[in-house]
Amino acid sequence: MTDTLSVSSSPVTQERRVVTAIPGPKSQALHERRLAVVPVGVTAALPVYIERAHGAIVVDVDGNQFIDLGAGIGVTTIGHTDDAVVAAATAQLESLTHTLFTITPYESYVRVAELLAEHTPGTFAKKTVLVNSGAEAVENGVKIARKFTGRNGVAVLDHAYHGRTNLTMAMNFKAAPYATGFGPLAGDVYRAPNSYPFHDGLSGTEAAKRTISYLEKTVGAADLACLVVEPIQGEGGFVVPADGFLPALQEWCTANGVVMIADEIQSGMARTGAYFASEHFGWVPDMVLSAKGIAGGLPLAGVTGRADIMDSAQPGGLGGTFGGNPVAAAAAVAVFDQIESEGLLAEAGRIERVLKPGLVALQEKYPVIGDVRGIGAMIAIELVSPDTHEPDAAAVTAVAAYAAQKGVLLLTAGTYGNVLRFLPSLVISDDLITEALAIIDEAFASL
Ligand code: PLZ
Numbered sequence: 001m002t003d004t005l006s007v008s009s010s011p012v013t014q015e016r017r018v019v020t021a022i023p024g025p026k027s028q029a030l031h032e033r034r035l036a037v038v039p040v041g042v043t044a045a046l047p048v049y050i051e052r053a054h055g056a057i058v059v060d061v062d063g064n065q066f067i068d069l070g071a072g073i074g075v076t077t078i079g080h081t082d083d084a085v086v087a088a089a090t091a092q093l094e095s096l097t098h099t100l101f102t103i104t105p106y107e108s109y110v111r112v113a114e115l116l117a118e119h120t121p122g123t124f125a126k127k128t129v130l131v132n133s134g135a136e137a138v139e140n141g142v143k144i145a146r147k148f149t150g151r152n153g154v155a156v157l158d159h160a161y162h163g164r165t166n167l168t169m170a171m172n173f174k175a176a177p178y179a180t181g182f183g184p185l186a187g188d189v190y191r192a193p194n195s196y197p198f199h200d201g202l203s204g205t206e207a208a209k210r211t212i213s214y215l216e217k218t219v220g221a222a223d224l225a226c227l228v229v230e231p232i233q234g235e236g237g238f239v240v241p242a243d244g245f246l247p248a249l250q251e252w253c254t255a256n257g258v259v260m261i262a263d264e265i266q267s268g269m270a271r272t273g274a275y276f277a278s279e280h281f282g283w284v285p286d287m288v289l290s291a292k293g294i295a296g297g298l299p300l301a302g303v304t305g306r307a308d309i310m311d312s313a314q315p316g317g318l319g320g321t322f323g324g325n326p327v328a329a330a331a332a333v334a335v336f337d338q339i340e341s342e343g344l345l346a347e348a349g350r351i352e353r354v355l356k357p358g359l360v361a362l363q364e365k366y367p368v369i370g371d372v373r374g375i376g377a378m379i380a381i382e383l384v385s386p387d388t389h390e391p392d393a394a395a396v397t398a399v400a401a402y403a404a405q406k407g408v409l410l411l412t413a414g415t416y417g418n419v420l421r422f423l424p425s426l427v428i429s430d431d432l433i434t435e436a437l438a439i440i441d442e443a444f445a446s447l
Contacts, residue, residue, distance in 0.1 A: 173415060192218075383396050
């Protein structure tokens with residue numbers, strides 16, 4: 001074994017190409033090495049080892065090129081190795097990689113905070129703390145909301161996902177695999193019904209009434225610090241709430257002194273054609289959490305909220321060694337620049353206009369597709385038995401496996417594993433989407 005990792009700088013053509021069995025021999029060899037040294041708790045949805053990527057294509061060590069419909073779960077939203085992001089991060093690497101912002105600060109952290117203040121919903125004064133991961137953003141959002149309100153209770157919704165730390169494990173809907181055996185879990189977390197039009201058939205007003213009544217009965221507003229909600233649920237299966245649901249909850253929170261927090265970790269940063277998905281629903285949250293797509297693949301997350309809420313944390317109460325790292329912050333500034341200069345918000349609409357009708361056409365052919373939903377480049381199909389609406393996870397697994405063999409990287413989701421989610425980068429071409437749809441069509445035909 002050598003100490004050098006294989007890297008290649010040859011350009012990545014925007015085309016699908018399958019040249020070996022999937023996974024190929026080099027991936028299989030790497031997987032053997034991995035099994036000896038990486039614990040089984042860390043799985044691989046598709047054990048092909050990726051060597052390089054650009055735009056909407058990832059290339060594995062065997063030379064197979066995949067159409068990437070997952071973008072690393074919504075991280076490389078403006079495309080893999082975006083030229084401007086690479087240039088900004090490279091320049092930053094050469095000038096300064098670390099000081100620790102709470103010791104000796106630097107400009108890019110401040111710039112990211114300014115950009116988040118500008119682009120999150122609401123025109124009031126906002127402040128931002130930068131951290132390393134989505135879960136860390138959730139932890140800090142809750143921490144600040146508790147300090148601001150002097151209350152302990154944390155409310156979340158059915159089918160939510162918020163992370164893998166101790167507090168966020170307790171906030172997830174699904175125990176397995178995220179929390180099984182990892183207790184004791186954090187207390188004071190309460191789960192309320194969400195709005196899930198495909199299954200509950202409720203209007204936004206009706207669903208909000210049910211959620212509020214549940215919270216009032218099981219917790220009581222007086223003990224509730226915050227309500228944390230993904231405007232479109234990510235891991236839960238791209239569940240889009242009925243219109244009016246989110247603003248009604250915000251209204252109740254405001255009236256009762258509860259901080260309402262938008263977990264925009266998966267739905268934010270231009271993915272849905274707005275900087276933050278909350279905008280589509282007319283929701284102006286008290287606090288917005290961003291991560292994933294914010295820095296084009298580098299680890300960065302932000303907690304942005306009303307200035308008075310954010311300033312309730314005492315001096316020294318917020319921070320962390322790597323939070324707002326200069327290289328990640330420089331990359332984030334480039335991501336915001338690219339969204340503006342390349343008109344990427346509009347690209348999400350273009351993707352929806354190709355992808356959604358394509359999936360609706362498949363739904364007409366294959367009754368197992370019960371629901372097609374989502375906004376922009378955040379679209380999903382839910383597979384169910386046509387008569388009973390019972391989840392069909394086996395069909396999801398089979399379609400994703402078939403697509404992978406043909407060079408299409410497709411992610412699954414949903415509490416019951418019966419959702420296929422499409423969250424490509426905003427630079428994917430219409431042709432690649434159409435090509436992927438043809439393969440997914442074949443996959444359904446083969447069921
Ligand atoms: N909130 C809405 O989607 C991360 C999880 C990947 P971290 N979702 C992908 C995995 O298997 O661990 C996520 C999210 C929402 C919070 C998080 C947590 O973000 O950056 O993974 O901590």
